[in-house]
């Protein structure tokens with residue numbers, strides 16, 4: 001027995017043994033502290049996230065309530081205007097079957113191009129990897145154009161270039177998915193708010209121009225287009241269709257010659273003071289980029305013509321709603 005006590009005392013006095021006990025104590029204290037602190041830290045993080053979510057929810061509710069009021073206002077205006085006919089002027093000749101009758105209002109307010117035919121180059125569906133090349137070409141000719149953009153994350157620099165280099169940026173819906181954009185007036189309003197906010201946050205520009213995916217005369221949905229038009233009107237947004245198309249929205253790539261020839265033929269046949277040309281700066285439209293310098297030079301060679309971006313001085317071109 002004495003032997004055993006002696007042995008234990010010897011072991012307790014051993015420095016290695018004391019060190020082990022000390023380490024063990026430290027580990028136990030560490031584990032206890034962790035068990036106490038961990039829930040506290042997790043609670044603080046969770047509270048912070050709940051607060052943030054709460055703020056986002058409040059913001060979304062505010063936007064929704066605002067939107068709901070706007071939709072009600074549009075409905076009210078649409079009901080008031082229901083009996084009014086869309087103004088039609090059949091004077092403008094139409095060079096192709098694809099184009100429809102357009103509404104040409106009185107001359108735009110006086111501006112530096114008064115009396116000249118105005119040609120607006122408009123690019124839909126971008127930005128894309130082709131946008132930089134188009135911007136470079138426009139810059140080399142000192143020309144300003146109009147870009148009706150969709151939401152394309154990854155091309156932030158191109159949105160900024162469009163605005164910084166003095167071109168007009170317009171909306172062409174965020175998603176460009178017909179079944180979403182035209183699902184309902186609420187869906188259209190939400191999509192418009194999304195692209196408008198996206199452009200504002202990237203460029204600081206409050207967009208006031210819109211081009212409907214498929215144009216205002218598209219028949220891809222059953223929703224009354226007039227409701228969308230009235231909604232844009234209440235939001236202070238002007239929509240633009242086109243009266244000349246370079247034909248690059250087809251399923252195949254058009255040759256440069258075909259683009260130039262058909263475009264110039266349409267311009268020459270069109271008896272209108274405002275010419276709005278539909279082009280696309282989407283992926284796969286490389287021949288549009290190649291044709292652009294030739295088109296610019298041919299248009300500049302016409303008498304009494306100015307290539308201008310869309311502004312309040314440009315009379316909107318509207319397809320007639322059927």
Ligand SMILES: [Zn+2]
Pocket residue numbers: 124125172176213214
């Ligand atoms: Zn489009």
